[in-house]
Amino acid sequence: xxxxxxxxxxxxxxxxxxxxxxxxxxxxxxxxxxxxxxxxxxxxxxxxxxxxxxxxxxxxxxxxxxxxxxxxxxxxxxxxxxxxxxxxxxxxxxxxxxxxxxxxxxxxxxxxxxxxxxxxxxxxxxxxxxxxxxxxxxxxxxxxxxxxxxxxxxxxxxxxxxxxxxxxxxxxxxxxxxxxxxxxxxxxxxxxxxxxxxxxxxxxxxxxx
Amino acid sequence: xxxxxxxxxxxxxxxxxxxxxxxxxxxxxxxxxxxxxxxxxxxxxxxxxxxxxxxxxxxxxxxxxxxxxxxxxxxxxxxxxxxxxxxxxxxxxxxxxxxxxxxxxxxxxxxxxxxxxxxxxxxxxxxxxxxxxxxxxxxxxxxxxxxxxxxxxxxxxxxxxxxxxxxxxxxxxxxxxxxxxxxxxxxxxxxxxxxxxxxxxxxxxxxxx
DNA sequence: TGTACATCAGTGAACGCGCGTTCACTGATGTAC
DNA sequence: TGTACATCAGTGAACGCGCGTTCACTGATGTAC
Numbered sequence: 001x002x003x004x005x006x007x008x009x010x011x012x013x014x015x016x017x018x019x020x021x022x023x024x025x026x027x028x029x030x031x032x033x034x035x036x037x038x039x040x041x042x043x044x045x046x047x048x049x050x051x052x053x054x055x056x057x058x059x060x061x062x063x064x065x066x067x068x069x070x071x072x073x074x075x076x077x078x079x080x081x082x083x084x085x086x087x088x089x090x091x092x093x094x095x096x097x098x099x100x101x102x103x104x105x106x107x108x109x110x111x112x113x114x115x116x117x118x119x120x121x122x123x124x125x126x127x128x129x130x131x132x133x134x135x136x137x138x139x140x141x142x143x144x145x146x147x148x149x150x151x152x153x154x155x156x157x158x159x160x161x162x163x164x165x166x167x168x169x170x171x172x173x174x175x176x177x178x179x180x181x182x183x184x185x186x187x188x189x190x191x192x193x194x195x196x197x198x199x200x201x202x203x204x205x206x207x208x209x
Numbered sequence: 210x211x212x213x214x215x216x217x218x219x220x221x222x223x224x225x226x227x228x229x230x231x232x233x234x235x236x237x238x239x240x241x242x243x244x245x246x247x248x249x250x251x252x253x254x255x256x257x258x259x260x261x262x263x264x265x266x267x268x269x270x271x272x273x274x275x276x277x278x279x280x281x282x283x284x285x286x287x288x289x290x291x292x293x294x295x296x297x298x299x300x301x302x303x304x305x306x307x308x309x310x311x312x313x314x315x316x317x318x319x320x321x322x323x324x325x326x327x328x329x330x331x332x333x334x335x336x337x338x339x340x341x342x343x344x345x346x347x348x349x350x351x352x353x354x355x356x357x358x359x360x361x362x363x364x365x366x367x368x369x370x371x372x373x374x375x376x377x378x379x380x381x382x383x384x385x386x387x388x389x390x391x392x393x394x395x396x397x398x399x400x401x402x403x404x405x406x407x408x409x410x411x412x413x414x415x416x417x418x
Numbered sequence: 419t420g421t422a423c424a425t426c427a428g429t430g431a432a433c434g435c436g437c438g439t440t441c442a443c444t445g446a447t448g449t450a451c
Numbered sequence: 452t453g454t455a456c457a458t459c460a461g462t463g464a465a466c467g468c469g470c471g472t473t474c475a476c477t478g479a480t481g482t483a484c
Contacts, residue, residue, distance in 0.1 A: 037436085037437065038435065039326055047462095048463070051462075053440090058439080159401075164377070167380035168377040169376075170380035170383065171377055180330055199409040200405040246470065247472080248470060257428070
């Protein structure tokens with residue numbers, strides 16, 4: 001995986017730094033957060049431990065970078081999922097399918113990369129949700145706006161909707177990542193949660209799907 | 210904290226084993242899961258590291274005991290919260306207040322003991338929710354049954370209700386424990402989530418509170 | 419009530435290991451002339 | 452185009468540390484007679 005940009009050079013790596021973060025990400029994916037160490041990363045990157053100190057102040061900083069990287073990856077993942085949704089004639093159906101794709105993508109990421117998922121929100125210290133310029137969060141807001149524009153969102157709960165939706169799906173994702181749910185229950189429960197969230201969104205008389 | 214049951218004996222501890230688990234619990238509470246080690250626990254318990262091997266096979270087993278202990282503590286905590294609810298005349302109001310007390314207790318535990326909370330569901334391997342004889346889970350089922358009996362739960366969502374409620378509140382609790390939410394936002398969001406959950410429970414025409 | 423002895427629950431020293439970090443160094447790169 | 456040299460990004464050895472676990476041991480406990 002080490003890709004020397006300037007061939008011929010065995011001594012200089014070329015892009016250690018990015019390579020280290022990639023290596024660290026893969027380490028965490030396979031063996032978990034605690035396997036992430038200067039020495040392990042150096043080994044995977046094919047480099048001496050001390051070399052990493054040219055690119056990171058210490059282990060803690062590397063950890064922060066990895067966590068950020070995973071958060072970006074998660075955002076990209078669910079966006080890709082949403083974009084895969086086939087557009088249908090009805091604007092409302094569209095909004096619903098796109099919204100559900102986000103939730104499904106979120107949980108699916110947790111299932112496929114449980115150890116990465118566990119780590120995604122570990123190092124966003126001092127950056128509470130409100131000022132969270134996180135990609136996943138922005139996608140969610142967008143999607144809820146779409147539901148609103150289709151009249152699928154009760155005015156009374158509009159403000160609470162993003163946080164409520166996130167919390168509900170996040171709860172499931174955490175349980176999935178922790179393997180606290182049987183594989184075969186996961187799809188059913190996800191379905192139930194997406195339905196529950198939409199029920200709570202719906203203007204008074206009921207659901208419209 | 211070490212309590213020799215038979216006074217005078219400095220050599221034999223009396224109830225190391227339980228004392229070790231207590232010490233370990235406190236260690237995790239203060240410094241997190243990674244601070245839990247044979248040597249640290251032995252030190253806090255006032256005993257030689259090797260002594261712990263009379264009571265635990267290895268570190269992993271001790272960890273399992275601590276996780277279980279925390280799960281029990283969480284269950285006791287939210288039950289106490291529910292029992293503190295003043296009974297009112299209306300059966301429905303009662304059911305609602307008791308249900309909400311569980312959610313509030315759950316999140317409050319995560320706030321007061323974030324490091325314990327993170328660890329509560331770590332070692333329930335091979336025991337997926339379905340056959341989960343967990344105290345907290347049973348309390349939730351009870352409470353939802355009460356809501357049902359008061360007509361506050363739509364027949365269509367009865368089966369999904371416990372998992373949906375748990376997931377929603379669990380998601381928030383995780384974020385609270387991770388300090389991803391500002392202190393002052395937590396109460397508001399909890400309120401929104403409890404309302405959202407009940408909205409989704411309510412039989413079609415709307416909410417009844 | 420008193421003594422011999424098996425059992426149990428501790429001690430204390432040692433083991434090997436992997437870790438984060440440091441430091442003086444060296445080889446490659448690229449720029450000034 | 453060719454050479455001198457500063458700069459940069461690596462090496463390799465060493466440091467001290469805390470860890471889980473083992474082992475031969477020893478002091479206290481409680482039971483049999």
